[in-house]
Amino acid sequence: MLANPVIEKELKTKMRGWKSPALISAYLCFLGFIVLLFYLSSRESARYSADYFNPRVALELYNSIAMLQFFLLLFITPAMTAAAISGERERQTLDLVLCTNLSSSSIVTGKIVVSIAHVLLLVTASLPILATVFLYGGIRITDLLLLFGFYLLMALFMGSLGIFCSTLFKKSAVSMIVTYITIFCLISGTPILLAIWHVFIMHNQNAPTLYDAMSFMFSNPVFGFSSLFEGMSRGNMILEIFSMRTYGMPQTTGNFMIKPWMANMAFNLVASVIFILLAAWKINPVKRGLFIRKTEAQKANQLKNQAV
Amino acid sequence: MLVVDNLVKSYGKFKAVDGLSLDIGEGHIYGFVGANGAGKTTTMKIIAGLLKPTSGKVMVDGTDISENPKAVKRKIGYMPDFFGVYDDLKVTEYMDFYSGVYGIPKPERKKIADQLLELVNLSDKKDSYVDSLSRGMKQRLCLARSLIHNPKLLVLDEPASGLDPRARVEMKEILKELRNMGKTILISSHILPELAELCTSIGIIERGKMVISGTVDEIMRRISHGKTLRVKILGDMEPAVRFLKEQPIISRISAASEFIDADFDGDSDVLADILKNLIKNDIRVVSFTELEKNLESVFMHLTIGGVQNAG
Ligand SMILES: Nc1ncnc2c1ncn2[C@@H]1O[C@H](COP(=O)(O)OP(=O)(O)OP(=O)(O)O)[C@@H](O)[C@H]1O
Ligand SMILES: [Mg+2]
Numbered sequence: 366m367l368a369n370p371v372i373e374k375e376l377k378t379k380m381r382g383w384k385s386p387a388l389i390s391a392y393l394c395f396l397g398f399i400v401l402l403f404y405l406s407s408r409e410s411a412r413y414s415a416d417y418f419n420p421r422v423a424l425e426l427y428n429s430i431a432m433l434q435f436f437l438l439l440f441i442t443p444a445m446t447a448a449a450i451s452g453e454r455e456r457q458t459l460d461l462v463l464c465t466n467l468s469s470s471s472i473v474t475g476k477i478v479v480s481i482a483h484v485l486l487l488v489t490a491s492l493p494i495l496a497t498v499f500l501y502g503g504i505r506i507t508d509l510l511l512l513f514g515f516y517l518l519m520a521l522f523m524g525s526l527g528i529f530c531s532t533l534f535k536k537s538a539v540s541m542i543v544t545y546i547t548i549f550c551l552i553s554g555t556p557i558l559l560a561i562w563h564v565f566i567m568h569n570q571n572a573p574t575l576y577d578a579m580s581f582m583f584s585n586p587v588f589g590f591s592s593l594f595e596g597m598s599r600g601n602m603i604l605e606i607f608s609m610r611t612y613g614m615p616q617t618t619g620n621f622m623i624k625p626w627m628a629n630m631a632f633n634l635v636a637s638v639i640f641i642l643l644a645a646w647k648i649n650p651v652k653r654g655l656f657i658r659k660t661e662a663q664k665a666n667q668l669k670n671q672a673v
Numbered sequence: 674m675l676v677v678d679n680l681v682k683s684y685g686k687f688k689a690v691d692g693l694s695l696d697i698g699e700g701h702i703y704g705f706v707g708a709n710g711a712g713k714t715t716t717m718k719i720i721a722g723l724l725k726p727t728s729g730k731v732m733v734d735g736t737d738i739s740e741n742p743k744a745v746k747r748k749i750g751y752m753p754d755f756f757g758v759y760d761d762l763k764v765t766e767y768m769d770f771y772s773g774v775y776g777i778p779k780p781e782r783k784k785i786a787d788q789l790l791e792l793v794n795l796s797d798k799k800d801s802y803v804d805s806l807s808r809g810m811k812q813r814l815c816l817a818r819s820l821i822h823n824p825k826l827l828v829l830d831e832p833a834s835g836l837d838p839r840a841r842v843e844m845k846e847i848l849k850e851l852r853n854m855g856k857t858i859l860i861s862s863h864i865l866p867e868l869a870e871l872c873t874s875i876g877i878i879e880r881g882k883m884v885i886s887g888t889v890d891e892i893m894r895r896i897s898h899g900k901t902l903r904v905k906i907l908g909d910m911e912p913a914v915r916f917l918k919e920q921p922i923i924s925r926i927s928a929a930s931e932f933i934d935a936d937f938d939g940d941s942d943v944l945a946d947i948l949k950n951l952i953k954n955d956i957r958v959v960s961f962t963e964l965e966k967n968l969e970s971v972f973m974h975l976t977i978g979g980v981q982n983a984g
Contacts, residue, residue, distance in 0.1 A: 370773030378761040457757035461818070464721045464753075466746040467774045651725045651742055 370467070371475025379483060392487050396494050399433075400426060423501035428594055430495055431512055434488050435519075435590050439548065441487075442520045445480035446527030447544040448537035450648060455537060463650055470645035473532075477524045477641065484520055488513070508593075515593060515630060519586055522633035523548065525640035532647040548586075555582040579628050584636070589629025674699040674857040675720065675826055680729035682715050682881075689715040691881035693729075697859060697874070699825075702852055704868030705861040707878035713861040714754055716878070717830050720859070721751035733826055747775070750819035754830040754861075758803040758811055764795065767803045767814065768821065775822040789817040793847055809840035816847065827851065829860045833867065845871060901964040902935045902944065907957040916954055920947060934964070 379385060407422035450473075453459040462472060492513075498504050527544045534540040559581040563569065582588040646652055677695035681688060690712045697703045707713050718724040720731055722742045731738040731745075738745045758767065768786035777785065790796050793813035798806060806814060816832060832848070833841045848871055851858060862868050868875060869889055876886035885892055902923075906913045914928050922939040937943075948961050 370770055373773060374759070374762070374766070374770045377766065378759065381761060456759075457753075457755055458759060460718075460723055460753050461756055461771075461815075462774060464723055464746060464749070464751040465771070465774045465822075466743045466776075468743075650723045651739065 369471055369475045369478070371462075371472055372479055375475065375479040376482070379479065385483075389487060389490055393490055393494070396430060396433075396491050399430070400494055400497065403429075421503075423498040424503045427495065427498045427504055430491070431594075432590075434491065434516065435586075437487065438484055438516055438520050438523065439586065442480065442484050442523035443527040443544040443548060444541065445483060446477060446524045447531050447541040449476040449480065449528055450531040450644070451534060451537040451540045452531070454535060459648075463648065468645075469649040470641070472648065473528055473641055473645045477521070477528055480524050480527075481517075481520045485517065488516055511626075512593060515590065515626060518630045518633040518637075519590075521637045522586075522640075525637040525644070529640040529644045529647075532644045551584050552587050555585045555588070575625075579623070579625055582625070583628040584632050586629060586633075589626040592625035592629075674701070674734055675703075675859060676730075676732040677716070677720065678730040678732070680716065680719060680731065681727045682712075682719060682724065683727045688881050690719070690726075693878065693881065693883055695859075695876065695883070695886070697857060699857055700855050701874055702848075702858045702860065702872045704865075704872035704875040705859060705878065706863070706865050706868060706875060707861075708863070711878045712881040713878060714830055715881075717751070717828050717859065717861060718753075721749055721828050722746050723751075747822060748825050750822070750824035750827045752815050752819045752827070752829045752832055754834060756815055758806075758814070760802070760804040762803050763799075764790070764801055764803055764806075764814065765799050768818065771818050771821050777822065785821060786817075789820055792820070792850065793817045794843070809836050809843070812836065812840075812844070813847065816844075820851075825857060827856050827858045827860075829858065831861055831863070833862065841867070900937060902937050902947075903932050903960070903962050903964050904935070904951070905932045905959040905961075907959055912954065913951065913956045916951060916956065917947075 403422060403426045450459065453462070463469070492509075495509065499506075523544075526547060527540070530540040530544045530547075531537065534543065559578060562581065563577070578588070675695065675697040677693060680690050680693045682690040693712070693716060695703070705713050705716070715724065719726045720733070720738070722738055722745060726739075733745045733748050736745050736748075759770075762770070765783075765786060768789070769782055772782040772785060787796070790799060793816055795810060795813055795817065798810060803811070803814065812832060812835075816829070819827065819829075829848075833844045836844060845867070848858070848860070852871070860868065860872070865875070865877075872889060874886070874888050875892055877884045904913065904917070910928055910933065914926060914933060917923055917926055917933065917935050920937075922943055923935045923937045925936040927934045944961075944963065948958065951958050951961075
């Protein structure tokens with residue numbers, strides 16, 4: 366992977382100077398501050414109650430930080446990739462790479478890997494802070510790993526969506542806007558569709574089942590994300606809003622085999638692959654048509670070559 | 674080395690390149706001349722694999738570009754007319770990046786970069802950031818970049834555009850050095866004389882079509898049958914124009930505000946007679962010269978002809 370010269374170059378320039386370290390430090394300070402507030406307030410409330418320390422606080426903290434990072438990924442990843450190709454086009458550096466024999470898929474994957482690495486670095490750097498909750502129990506290490514896996518696929522999806530848009534539009538600003546609108550539609554458009562379907566097609570009969578919800582919202586990152594916290598979300602305002610209950614469904618997903626986060630992660634993976642392939646196809650200047658394989662002339666030529 | 678056969682590139686109904694053919698032998702320097710919008714950049718981009726031709730064929734060193742673009746790109750060094758550089762990258766890192774792009778192993782990169790920077794006189798700028806370089810330096814850096822994988826064919830789109838006279842001379846010296854290294858070069862320019870002393874062959878392109886193509890001498894020969902006489906007259910030009918028109922050896926006359934150009938076919942004897950008769954007819958001749966046929970005037974002649982034919 367590191368043999369990809371795009372990755373090497375981007376890492377070199379992105380990590381140079383004071384900006385990246387400053388960003389990471391600022392972010393960690395911010396998180397540390399939140400953690401401190403949480404623990405202080407719990408100490409404060411402990412004074413007036415019988416328990417010395419309420420383990421719920423740790424759980425709350427975990428949920429809050431997880432959510433904070435979720436929104437961070439949601440907003441930052443597209444910004445990092447939605448200008449990747451269009452920005453090179455605007456700065457007139459794209460042709461210089463395209464005229465080399467570097468494959469267009471290497472360019473695209475290089476850009477994505479670097480952007481994702483950059484955001485995930487923020488998340489990874491915060492792991493120790495998140496891990497303080499282990500002191501109090503209530504969270505398993507598998508929860509943390511699953512959360513991280515979810516972040517990874519989400520960043521991959523956001524990143525490849527951004528790259529795809531940046532190959533589609535000449536202007537970075539347009540690409541950026543379209544990327545964010547798409548994400549917005551995934552988050553708020555899919556529940557609206559579900560509601561419309563429920564009211565106008567099903568005529569408000571039974572409450573939509575989890576199966577119905579998933580058929581509409583498998584691509585909704587918030588829906589998938591909140592299901593990760595099933596059973597833990599009580600008390601957390603924002604997770605509450607996006608939890609099943611809000612859609613008039615049973616609060617837990619019960620024994621249903623496929624959980625929303627699974628569907629969402631699968632969707633993210635498949636969609637990312639498609640977006641990356643399309644983006645690579647799009648920037649290849651001498652691409653063949655998607656459906657027309659070879660012209661007659663090329664076929665004839667090939668036959669001739671085979672004969673020789 | 675480079676064979677372009679009946680190349681066409683259409684944008685809708687408009688044909689930017691219209692049935693262009695070229696054949697450049699190994700070690701030749703081919704000058705590609707044409708007015709703005711003639712289709713030079715379009716042709717060169719197609720050769721560099723950055724644009725898909727509507728039809729036609731490009732062969733580099735015996736390989737068809739549409740069949741094996743990667744192999745062809747390995748043989749071509751391309752320098753675009755406009756290009757940008759990454760900010761936040763030093764000159765050595767810039768070279769290192771493109772070496773990596775061409776898959777040159779790490780240990781060899783530094784040596785190659787040093788050699789090339791030496792060639793383009795940028796050795797003392799090794800540790801500068803590329804976006805801090807002057808335009809001329811960036812252009813030379815881009816040339817060095819296009820040489821990084823030791824390509825056989827160089828496609829240079831107006832490498833001297835936007836440079837001051839001194840930098841132009843420097844660029845020309847570098848190109849001469851490349852010629853001595855045995856590279857085949859396709860180079861475009863608006864300015865014919867600039868190419869004349871560098872190139873072995875020249876092609877003039879107009880509205881996507883090759884107007885004329887051949888070695889520099891050949892073109893001169895093909896154009897120079899038919900010479901031009903320039904006469905400057907004091908006072909009313911009308912009688913002079915009328916008189917010149919009557920001369921049988923003069924085929925075409927164009928009168929500007931200060932002088933008259935007349936195409937003629939004949940030797941100095943005839944010219945002397947014409948001058949004698951002009952003066953006899955009381956026409957006040959200030960100067961009377963046969964125009965030096967240089968490439969510039971050939972170019973003007975040909976391209977203006979093209980516009981007139983089309984219009
Ligand atoms: N993407 C495009 N869409 C439509 N027309 C185009 C496009 N690119 C180029 N053209 C047209 O093709 C013609 C040839 O352009 P080209 O850039 O090849 O000219 P040129 O000879 O390089 O000119 P210059 O000397 O100004 O660099 C121009 O008329 C231009 O308007
Ligand atoms: Mg041009």
